[in-house]
Amino acid sequence: MSHYSALSILRNAFSGHRNWTRAWQDPEPKKHYDVVIVGAGGHGLATAYYLARYQGVKNVAVLEKDYLGGGNSGRNTQVCRSNYFYPQSGAFYEHSLQLFEDLGQELNFNVMFSQRGVLSVCNSMHELEIYRRWANAIRMNGIDSEMLDRGEIRKYAPHINLDCRFPIRGGFIQKRGGMSRHDAVAWGYARQASAAGVDIIQQCEVTGMVTSDSRIESLQTRKGDISGDRFALCVAGHTSQLADMAGLRLPITSIALQGMVTEPVQPIFDTVMMSAQIHTYVSQSDRGELVTGGGADLYNSYAQRGSLDTQQHNFAALVELMPIFSRLRMMRVWAGVCDMAYDVSPIVGKTPVENLYISTGWGTGGYKAIPAGGDCLAYTMANDRPHELLRPFQLDRFSSGRLIDEGAASGVAH
Numbered sequence: 524m525s526h527y528s529a530l531s532i533l534r535n536a537f538s539g540h541r542n543w544t545r546a547w548q549d550p551e552p553k554k555h556y557d558v559v560i561v562g563a564g565g566h567g568l569a570t571a572y573y574l575a576r577y578q579g580v581k582n583v584a585v586l587e588k589d590y591l592g593g594g595n596s597g598r599n600t601q602v603c604r605s606n607y608f609y610p611q612s613g614a615f616y617e618h619s620l621q622l623f624e625d626l627g628q629e630l631n632f633n634v635m636f637s638q639r640g641v642l643s644v645c646n647s648m649h650e651l652e653i654y655r656r657w658a659n660a661i662r663m664n665g666i667d668s669e670m671l672d673r674g675e676i677r678k679y680a681p682h683i684n685l686d687c688r689f690p691i692r693g694g695f696i697q698k699r700g701g702m703s704r705h706d707a708v709a710w711g712y713a714r715q716a717s718a719a720g721v722d723i724i725q726q727c728e729v730t731g732m733v734t735s736d737s738r739i740e741s742l743q744t745r746k747g748d749i750s751g752d753r754f755a756l757c758v759a760g761h762t763s764q765l766a767d768m769a770g771l772r773l774p775i776t777s778i779a780l781q782g783m784v785t786e787p788v789q790p791i792f793d794t795v796m797m798s799a800q801i802h803t804y805v806s807q808s809d810r811g812e813l814v815t816g817g818g819a820d821l822y823n824s825y826a827q828r829g830s831l832d833t834q835q836h837n838f839a840a841l842v843e844l845m846p847i848f849s850r851l852r853m854m855r856v857w858a859g860v861c862d863m864a865y866d867v868s869p870i871v872g873k874t875p876v877e878n879l880y881i882s883t884g885w886g887t888g889g890y891k892a893i894p895a896g897g898d899c900l901a902y903t904m905a906n907d908r909p910h911e912l913l914r915p916f917q918l919d920r921f922s923s924g925r926l927i928d929e930g931a932a933s934g935v936a937h
């Protein structure tokens with residue numbers, strides 16, 4: 524694998540960019556691996572990378588039914604933050620944010636991480652009180668967060684309609700939050716995982732599992748049977764279907780969440796802004812498009828498309844909050860199938876099936892968690908014991924009752 528640098532761009536420019544090496548290999552699957560990961564989204568690829576690079580587990584395959592990064596990891600709106608309410612979540616997401624801060628160097632790939640601040644505005648006095656509590660909780664978790672009054676909000680969002688239908692009363696900001704380029708994160712992990720010896724096998728859907736004595740022996744795939752010692756499911760909204768093949772029932776439902784972008788315009792908005800009550804969030808990509816989203820669809824579905832009324836609700840909310848955007852044309856709308864746990868927190872670790880691990884429940888907020896999710900799941904699989912940061916996020920919390928209800932931390936309600 525060649526190192527990406529200014530020098531390598533220059534060198535390759537002289538040869539007409541014909542000599543770049545492939546970013547990742549395209550191998551045929553072997554019959555057996557030490558670890559088989561299903562799903563080449565950010566979480567599957569990051570887990571493979573950390574296993575091979577830091578845990579000494581090199582004989583790893585990542586099986587992808589379509590193309591890598593084509594699931595939610597390439598469909599999200601790229602917001603990264605660690606402003607969660609509970610200490611367990613704060614510790615985990617802060618680890619992820621810190622990994623993001625160095626991810627470009629770590630992967631030798633520009634993931635375009637931009638700490639432009641994540642601003643949450645509130646639209647009632649009651650919400651303001653709750654936000655004070657939330658912002659204080661974040662600070663008590665050792666994470667940055669600052670309350671803002673209306674005047675300060677205007678500095679971050681000059682075009683905001685402070686006197687919209689539910690007038691803005693205040694808000695808070697995590698200045699270290701922001702966004703990064705989602706494809707680059709998937710491609711960066713894929714490239715380094717492949718260089719470390721991981722086989723990434725695309726167009727290789729898992730269609731069944733051969734099990735015995737509460738263990739998985741092998742996976743049935745479109746490219747033949749593949750056996751392994753340990754298996755991980757990193758398949759986002761399809762976790763229930765895959766777990767069912769292993770005889771496992773999970774507290775997960777699947778819903779479609781939509782993202783939308785406008786035509787590109789000159790730089791006009793340089794923060795990420797969310798309103799839970801008006802029910803929308805928006806940022807501007809480096810290409811100039813306004814990237815926006817809102818609530819998830821109100822019914823369960825595996826269909827990778829969203830409903831029109833959710834789109835309309837989001838546009839109405841966006842225009843109410845930022846009337847200047849009303850003249851922009853929408854360019855694209857798409858959806859991803861999200862895996863929601865009942866407490867809106869992830870479930871990552873071992874399962875009752877002896878050699879099966881899961882990384883699920885990321886719901887509408889698992890992009891920001893990719894570095895930490897991969898790092899901690901790799902540790903858990905290599906050592907067969909949960910990483911400290913993952914202990915609260917085990918499946919058994921649904922029987923012990925130790926739920927971590929982060930329903931309010933999604934930025935917009937789902």
Ligand SMILES: Cc1cc2nc3c(=O)[nH]c(=O)nc-3n(C[C@H](O)[C@H](O)[C@H](O)COP(=O)(O)OP(=O)(O)OC[C@H]3O[C@@H](n4cnc5c(N)ncnc54)[C@H](O)[C@@H]3O)c2cc1C
Pocket residue numbers: 561562563564565566567586587588589590591592593594595596597598599600601602603727728729730757758759760761765780781782816857858859860861882885886887888889890891892
């Ligand atoms: C519109 C939208 C906006 C979002 N915005 C944000 C945001 O701003 N910030 C944030 O933190 N999070 C956000 N999210 C959530 C985030 O995108 C996801 O939580 C995260 O990408 C999940 O990553 P993953 O690797 O688990 O799943 P995915 O990236 O979906 O990867 C799973 C992979 O598994 C593959 N697969 C499925 N079934 C099989 C099978 N049978 N065999 C083989 N492969 C299979 C799929 O093809 C897919 O590539 C958003 C999601 C959506 C849909």
